[in-house]
Amino acid sequence: MDSITHTLFGLALYAAVDKKHMEKTQKRAYLLTAVGASQIPDIDVISQFWDNEGLYQMWHRGITHSVFLTPVWSLLFVLLSFLLFKIKDPKLFSLGWLAVFIHDTSDLFNAWGTGYLEPYSNIRLTFGTIPIIDFVFWVILGTAFIASRKNKAKGPYYFKLAWVFIALHIVVQSVQGWLIYNQYENDYKQIALSAGFIPWTYTVIAKNESDVKIFQDNLFTDRKLQYELTSAEETDLDRLFAKKPEAKTLYEWSPFVVIVDDGEKIGVYDPRFYRNGQSFLFEYIDKTQTK
Structure with a gap:
């Protein structure tokens, strides 16, 4: 996902916490943990400043996005909360872990994919069923924000409900993408999926030997061929x-x-x-x- 969406996810996690009995410093620790942990895996972007081997594309969304590193990032924010705000709260670990887990897992659904299983596997996992910028997420969270302004007492409830709708949106998008993907398996040896910005629309990239075709597709209309490409497969690379x-x-x-x-x-x-x-x-x- 893009940085704005990851930030919104962090703010939505913070907003879903009941903070009625929290002191100001405790709220600051929760805000730092929710938003900071939602962003921390993308710290790998700094690698482009010293990368002189052309590896940045592999490093980005690599080891820092590993699901095995999520508790490490969470512990980092527990430590920062103590150093900056003198707050010791075991719930901060759960909040930080959840924030990092959501970041890493949501990136799986983009066409870019992520090194979710590093260092045990360097395969870039990607489902391609959610666009890199998904405005549906923004609408859901924006609606929760407006509702919480009108009824502040129920604010955490509205944001918890927003997370339910976000999960439902991902499931619906992914099931449709999986069904569309399966429609191409008998005809093509290699297939990749990339969700469009319009919900329930997908780009399907299919390859046989040197022939590559790019289709626009969804479950409710016929597929449309957009491009036909030829790959020079015999080229010495x-x-x-x-x-x-x-x-x-x-x-x-x-x-x-x-x-x-x-x-x-x-x-x-x-x-x-x-x-x-x-x-x-x-x-x-x-x-x-x-x-």
Whole structure:
């Protein structure tokens, strides 16, 4: 998910806590833990400042997003709460753990995926059933916020209810995505799914050998072919990887890639992010660099 959504998730967790009998410093500790833990896995973005091996794409959403690291992040915020606010509250660990778990798990549902099982597996898990920015989440949480302003006493109840609707939305989106994915399995060897910004709509990327097709699909209308692409599968990529290590990272990180080998350049791109004739995840070198 995007940073705004992760922040909203943290604020929604904080709002769901009954704070009637809390002191100001305790509320601050809860706010820091809920919002900070909802953001902490994305601390890996700083790796791009020293990455000189083209590994950033693999590092981002890598080990810091591991489900096995969630209690470590939670303990960090328990410690910070004590150092900054002198608060000792065992419930802070549960709140922090839940916040990190929601961050890591929600990222599983995007097309980008996450290293959820690192360091035991470097496979990038992705379901592709929720868009990177899901405005349905914003609407649900915005509705809970408005309701809580009108009736502050029931504020935590409204936000707990919002979490129920968020979970329901994820289930409905994911079940539909799974059903659509299954419709392509008999015809294509490789398939990737990417949810659209409009609820219940999906982009399906399907590949057989060198042929790649991108469809717009949902359960209620016929699929629409958007693009037909050709991958230069016979291309020797060793030269590309030697000159452009980012390309090797992209090749390993993506479910599958489209290989480009024309008169001007050699490269690979992720077709899940293909729009208007190009993918913004495209790594290549000019042909002159291969000599």
